[in-house]
Amino acid sequence: MPGGTMSRAPSSLRFRSGADAMPTTLKDQAAIVGIGETEYSKNSGRSELSLASEACRAAIKDAGLSPADIDGMTTFTMDNSDEIEVARAVGVKDLTFFSRTPHGGGAAVGVMHQAVMAIATGSAKAVVVYRALNGRSGARYSEGVSGGPTTSDLIHWSWYMPSGLMTPASWVAMVTQRYMYETGCTSLDLAEVCLAQREHAVKNPRAFFYQKPLTLDEHQSARAIVEPLRLYDCCQETDGGSACVVVSPEMAKDLPNPPAMIRGVAQAAGAHQESMTSFYRPTLTDLPEVDLVARQCWEISGLGPDDIDAAVIYDAFSSIVLWQLESYGFCKKGQAADFIRDGALRLGGRLPTNTHGGQLSEAYVHGMNGVNEGVRLIRGTSSSQPAKNDHVLVTAGVGVPTSGMILGKI
Numbered sequence: 557m558p559g560g561t562m563s564r565a566p567s568s569l570r571f572r573s574g575a576d577a578m579p580t581t582l583k584d585q586a587a588i589v590g591i592g593e594t595e596y597s598k599n600s601g602r603s604e605l606s607l608a609s610e611a612c613r614a615a616i617k618d619a620g621l622s623p624a625d626i627d628g629m630t631t632f633t634m635d636n637s638d639e640i641e642v643a644r645a646v647g648v649k650d651l652t653f654f655s656r657t658p659h660g661g662g663a664a665v666g667v668m669h670q671a672v673m674a675i676a677t678g679s680a681k682a683v684v685v686y687r688a689l690n691g692r693s694g695a696r697y698s699e700g701v702s703g704g705p706t707t708s709d710l711i712h713w714s715w716y717m718p719s720g721l722m723t724p725a726s727w728v729a730m731v732t733q734r735y736m737y738e739t740g741c742t743s744l745d746l747a748e749v750c751l752a753q754r755e756h757a758v759k760n761p762r763a764f765f766y767q768k769p770l771t772l773d774e775h776q777s778a779r780a781i782v783e784p785l786r787l788y789d790c791c792q793e794t795d796g797g798s799a800c801v802v803v804s805p806e807m808a809k810d811l812p813n814p815p816a817m818i819r820g821v822a823q824a825a826g827a828h829q830e831s832m833t834s835f836y837r838p839t840l841t842d843l844p845e846v847d848l849v850a851r852q853c854w855e856i857s858g859l860g861p862d863d864i865d866a867a868v869i870y871d872a873f874s875s876i877v878l879w880q881l882e883s884y885g886f887c888k889k890g891q892a893a894d895f896i897r898d899g900a901l902r903l904g905g906r907l908p909t910n911t912h913g914g915q916l917s918e919a920y921v922h923g924m925n926g927v928n929e930g931v932r933l934i935r936g937t938s939s940s941q942p943a944k945n946d947h948v949l950v951t952a953g954v955g956v957p958t959s960g961m962i963l964g965k966i
Contacts (some may be wrong), residue, residue, distance in 0.1 A: 582669075583856050585676035587808040587815035587966065590619025590801035591928040596764055596919035599693040600795035608637040608688035609645040611797035616646070619801040620812040621682060623647035626801070628680030630670045632687055632922060633658040642686065653680035657823075659831060661872055661953025664923025665961050666823045671802040681803065687924040688797030696793050697724060709831045716833055724872065725790055727832045728955065729782035732875040735841045736784060738890065741878065743784055745893035747775040749874040750788045750916055752901035757913025760939040764792060765917045789874040791915035798924035800931065805966065816934040816963040819947065820857030824848035825957035832955045846883040849951075849960045854885075857962045859947060861885040864962070866933050866942050867907055867949040868926040871914040876954040877901075884949065884960075903940050911940035923952055930963050 592614025594600070594607050608631075616623055626648045629639035633656045643651060653674040657663035664687075671683040691697065700722035713722075721727055735741060754770040757763035770788060778787035808815035826844035828837050854860055861884060869877050878892035886907060887895035901909040912918045912929040919925055930950040932938040945965075952959040 581856060582672055582676060582821055583819055583858070584805060584817055586672040586802050587805050587817050588800050588927075588931050588963070589803050589808050589811045589813060589815050590615040590617070590621065591799070591931050592616070592618055593762070593798040593921075593925060593928060594688070594796045596762060596794050596796040596921070596925075598793070598795060600690055604635075604688050604690055604694070604797075605637045605641055605645060607690070607795070607797035608635070608642050608686050608799070611688060611799040612642055612646050612684050612686050615684060615686075615799040615801050618813065619803075621801065624649055626682050626684050627651055628653035628671065628674050628683035630655045630657070630667050630674075630683060630685050632656060632660070632663045632667065634660055634663075634922070635687055635689070637688060648684070653683065659953070659956040659958070661870055661923050662823075662956035662958040664870060664926065664952035665821060665950055665959035666952065668802070668818070668927065668961055669821045669823050669959055672818055672821050675802055675804050681807065683802045684799055685802060685924070685927075686797065686799035687922050689921065690795045691920055692793040692795050694795070712830050713833060716835075721833070723782075724832060725785055726782045728873045728876065729785045730835070731840055731955070732873070733784055735875065735879065738841060739893065741893040743776065743786070744772075745878070745896065746784070746789050746874040747772055748896050749871070749877045749901065750775055752896070752899070753871065753910045753914045754917045755902060756911045756940040757917035760912050760918060763913040763918040764794070765913060785873060785875070788916065791872045791920045794919040794921060796919055796921050796925075798921045798928055800924075800927055808966065814935050815966050816931040817966050819859065819962040819964045820853040820855075821959070821961035822849050822852030822856065823957065823959035824852065829957065831957075834955065841879070843879055843883050843954060845958050846880060846954060849958055850884045853949075853960050853962050859962060864907065864947050864949045865944040866911060867909045868912075868914075868930045868933075868951070869909050869949070870923050870926065870951045870953050871910055871916050872920070872953065874916065877909070879954060880951055884951070903942060908940065908942045911938045911942070926950060934963050934965060
């Protein structure tokens with residue numbers, strides 16, 4: 557995490573594939589022009605393929621395109637619906653690009669990174685990005701990892717299972733406990749994240765907690781899931797699907813909706829990283845992979861924290877919102893609780909955050925619903941729309957190799 561607010565960075569981050577390669581940048585190489593989603597529920601009553609197809613069809617229609625215009629698709633490795641089957645169900649014809657991004661919630665913007673690179677290199681002209689899951693009526697992440705297939709991740713998780721560390725909540729809770737010890741952050745500060753986001757969700761008809769406010773007393777009296785995380789500090793389990801369409805800026809000009817330009821997008825894995833359980837680093841509460849994504853986003857976009865008007869910050873748990881505020885330079889390390897106490901995350905605050913309600917109060921679709929909210933913020937159509945919306949930060953999961961992007965107007 558940085559030691560203080562970041563200054564404006566250079567205009568682009570340059571990459572070279574060889575000694576004589578021409579420099580290039582992903583700044584403003586692609587735009588999001590369509591968004592779509594299903595209803596969010598606890599029991600969809602239909603297959604994940606059906607959910608994925610419905611979300612993709614809605615995104616394509618919103619973009620003003622037809623399925624025949626789509627030639628690229630990308631999703632999470634954890635998605636159970638192959639792009640080939642989704643393409644057939646939706647009516648997409650020939651594909652010149654398809655890919656998958658691993659690491660669960662860390663892929664929430666990693667998939668966008670893939671789509672942008674496909675557009676920038678000419679590998680595809682129009683890419684659909686999607687994620688769909690029956691996360692409540694089907695397989696539930698809260699059930700733990702001990703019964704899954706033997707993978708390299710399961711091998712290192714097996715070292716923690718005898719201590720009862722079997723779920724994402726337990727892994728994050730241990731880091732949260734250490735963070736609170738180091739910084740003086742309290743459960744009341746975690747509650748502020750939850751209350752701010754619920755305030756947004758109450759106005760959002762898509763949200764599971766639409767018109768269902770949350771009080772501080774309700775948060776504080778809720779049962780503990782894993783100390784210090786209480787019920788409302790943990791994201792929902794949701795059935796649903798979300799998708800978006802990415803095209804070139806030139807193509808975007810001829811489409812009906814205001815495009816959300818992708819000013820910068822990046823992904824990163826940190827040194828000595830495990831997936832969700834990087835407990836052997838010198839400092840448990842440092843997030844080098846998030847720091848690296850933040851540096852790349854600022855460098856590629858030429859922007860800094862002061863340029864960001866609103867944010868969609870990955871919120872599988874309330875505490876990880878605080879950590880990311882520090883990594884992205886909105887406040888100094890250890891001072892996120894101070895930053896949010898005066899209502900910074902609420903409408904009218906310094907950084908209206910998760911204006912859809914987030915995964916805590918809208919739905920848990922592995923962060924893809926947050927990508928769509930970022931687009932709505934740029935369009936000016938959020939149910940909790942801030943007055944200024946020139947640039948929006950969208951982030952991905954914490955504790956895993958992760959990703960992030962900055963959206964702006966054309």
